[in-house]
Amino acid sequence: VGALSEVFSHTDGTLKLLGVEARALSLRETVAPSGYFKVPAFMVEVLPVWNTDASEVTLASYRTHGTSLAFVSRDGRAVMVADPAHSLANLPYTGGVGILILLVLATLFLVFAVRPYYLSHRAETTANILE
Structure with missing residues (x-):
């Protein structure tokens, strides 16, 4: 189990983490914006894609677990979290x-x-x- 850190998203709802190790990260929303449900805790697995001689990571791919609200974008470059206020599960x-x-x-x-x-x-x- 790694160290616990508290991070804050930007006002537009985005969050950028740089320099993350290739491992599973556990994310938990502590406070939801007014008028929204909290997103259930979920895991993001960071998987490195190495160049041909395995000397450098050329791309990071992601895999999510724990909730259907968290998913990998179509281009595979970002983890997206659906708006839980508009999710059928929260109606x-x-x-x-x-x-x-x-x-x-x-x-x-x-x-x-x-x-x-x-x-x-x-x-x-x-x-x-x-x-």
Whole structure:
């Protein structure tokens, strides 16, 4: 376990860490901006890409673990954190009882709508056998 450090993001929400060793970093948001949810703690694994003779790191690639809100950008050069206020996982659970009632009613409707069809089909098959 390495040393703990506290870093602050810029006002635009970006954070740049220079001179980071190739290892796994654990990141945890301590205070979320007003009106936002805190991002769950996550890990960023820094993986070096070496030149052909392994004498110099030419690029760092990243891998994230711990939350789907943290992901590597399409170009692979940055770790992005999704806006948790707009994440589906953080939407308020509203209307749950109403949705549950609708699901129960729809299931009952299906049972009562399909049963007569099934019985008439069965009766027709039985009548065809008896002829």
